[in-house]
Amino acid sequence: MEKPAPLGYGLGLRPVYYDEILSSRPPIDWFEIISENYMLAGGKPLAMLDRIRADYPIVMHGVSLSLASTDPLNFDYLRQLKALAERVEPAWISDHVAWTGVHGVTLHDLLPIPYTRESLAHIVERIQRVQDFLKRRLVVENASTYVSFVDSEMSEHEFVREMAERADCLLLLDVNNVFVSSFNHGFDPVAFIDGVPAERVVQFHMAGHTDNETHRVDTHDQPVCDEVWALYEHARRRCGDVSAMIERDDNYPPFSELLDELQHMRDIDARLSNERARSAA
């Protein structure tokens, strides 16, 4: 499996941190942008992105491709996405196993699907068409979900595995999403990680979520919790050297706190590396 080279440790690029990034050039290996935030005619967002791109690799992460929607693919959107990719030259482009609306409406959310053979054939065909249009492999992420459906014919990880293999796409493993969905639906998160094709995983997302006792919601407004760090260790053991990053989209902390979380990720990886070296010796 030919995969892009690992980029190291990254952060989600958010406007609130532009000044700090440009003034201090922090020791971060790469940034991930939300593609839609830069699909604009001009102005500050693109100007800031150009300056940051001059010093850091960038990955483009979308939230509106609506891969699972039964509406026709939106080629206006895809043309804008492609134009942005030509400007940014990202290491890769990603979006989600989700839909965002039908009948021309967009709900600006990553909505769940029943894991059926029909859904699978549908999303596979659309990923293939998107890859043909963009002339590159797409990276597809597992989303957090809060409901599951009696019509589902397979587990989420079985769906993701078959989708990736049939569409020949790459995967973004969102470790927090695995945890949130496993809590909400009562599946084993370790089995999920063991079930996805590790050779196709090119990126990890790490983020915080909100605990509502009976369900958890993927809010990206908290530090990563201990249970998700534990799951990260398992994902790292299974997938090896994969680009990893922290997402934060609300309740923004001082930038140094995000750097501390990245350092925690580096420390875990260093410990795992030492363990591997000792067991190999």
Next chain:
Amino acid sequence: MKLADFQSLFQESVLTGSGEADKPLLKKLRASPRGATPETLLGVYQSGYRLRLADFVSQDHPGLRAVLGGEAFEALIDDYIDQRPSRDPNARFFTSGLPDFMRDCPTWRDDARAVSMALFERAMVDAFDAADETPLAVQALAEYPPNDWPLLAFDFDPSLTLLELAAGTIASYDAAISEEPPEKIDAPAASDDVEYVAVWRVDHESAYRQLEPDEYVALCEARAGHAFGDICQMTAFQQSGEIAPERLAQCLSSWFQDGMIIGVRVGGDDQSSNTPSSA
């Protein structure tokens, strides 16, 4: 159930919120292993949808919130979300339709001060990410001999929007975005009085400036491609009581200084000629 039917049902449930319409969808949900009710879990999507869109509107319209007051502003947002579901994949553009919605809607169209604020704030948002151009310095005029000046026409930055607003809109906006905004902003007085405003972008940030009536007319005409000399002859500009060429030159100088002008050419509406006549 086919995927397309499922998605129609799910979307309808999110758009309309919890209620009778949810029943067919609720039957399709598996029970939560944690004891959450199906209504609660579906509610994550239903409430998230409205909260997200309301947040987009609130971010773009602090002045509108201030002049309407929190309760009326939230009622407006509810109406807008109900009647104009988002159709652009980019959330940035959800709020673009708000002023037009207000002008179309019987509940809001007679509130000129609120419509005025919405128009102004949309222009501020549009200026922020309009296409990039490089402003010209006033020295660009030195390329043209004095005989050409009456024939000069100008190209303006794509971020520039010219607005005729209810009088007091800008003062209300300034109060609303001040560091310590008062609890209640005085809305512009209900009257037929108007004020004129230019909105554009300077150094990556949206900017605005109130215009005198004659400058507003001149700027509208200049942006429509009319030549300097033609604008001087226009009745509306003549009526300002100033000596037209001198006043217009003063305006032109400030447009350059503000970074609004991106091109100069000879020939007014005829854009085929874009070089000095002496060249």
